Amino acid sequence: MARKNDREPGAGPVAVLGLGRFGASLARELVRRGSEVLGIDSDPVIAQRYADELTHTAVADTTDVEALRQLDVPQFRRAVVGIGTDLEASILTTAVLVDLEIPRIWAKAVSRQHGRILERVGAHHVVLPEHEMGERVAHLVTGRMIDYIKFEDDFAMVKTLAPQGIVGRSLSESRLRQAFGITVVGVKRRGEEFTYATQDTVVRAGDVLIVSGRIDEVEAFANRT
Known part of the structure; x- marks a missing residue:
């Protein structure tokens, strides 16, 4: 076979x-x-x-x-x-x-x-399916993330709504990496599919973001929603 x-x-x-x-x-x-x-x-x-x-x-x-x-x-x-x-x-x-x-x-x-x-x-x-699922759900229950995926001991990607403070600004203007230590890798708008984020992407109200970074930093950013 x-x-x-x-x-x-x-x-x-x-x-x-x-x-x-x-x-x-x-x-x-x-x-x-x-x-x-x-x-x-x-x-x-x-x-x-x-x-x-x-x-x-x-x-x-x-x-x-x-x-x-x-x-x-x-x-x-x-x-x-x-x-x-x-x-x-x-x-x-x-x-x-x-x-x-x-x-x-x-x-x-x-x-x-x-x-x-x-x-x-x-x-x-x-x-470890039970442990990994329990950890994932715990992050969702205690935070404001829509979804959460852990890759390594201290790195994760989360799906979260765009915080009000960056709405109407491009990602380069928001300087999210300098301010929060995170990177926005994807954006989804209402009625549209996910697209790759670039420095020229302007965030709109209601956008869903895919964000990567250290666990504490992505959680802190998601909690600003």
Whole structure:
């Protein structure tokens, strides 16, 4: 199904091991976006549930290296470990994928300690969906942001309404980077789509801005709305 010599990093099918809420949701979205997906779960009822939605499904013990070899998993360039609550299975499955030399392995963690173990085992990317969503919602609840995305420990992008103080002025005139340490990267006006912001962009009342910068600075700017 997959080819090891496939040079395109984003090409080829994806193996999703563990079809719980996270794994199944991810697998279905990958299919929706045009990827071939092999979904694997140890529970035959769960595997059958998604048989019509995924490209392929299989029942197997994901901690069994021979079972994964029989399913051609070593030929995949990308694999996702969607197992969360069974920590032993999550860690052992990740270790098996590392032994099979899968080039890109994502693994779900239910805690930071779990995530650190997965990284030490060899996962290339660790995802903490509950923690990351909780952090995101907390920022939205306590601030005036419409949306919030954290990229690194101290960098974020937010969607927020334009504060009154910069309405009617171009971004160069507002000197937002000097005043707030932030950069406006996109603007959306009522009835229009988002467009890239330039120094000549004049902000209007009701504009929605995409702003990037350090977390405390973008939050401070959004709270001026």
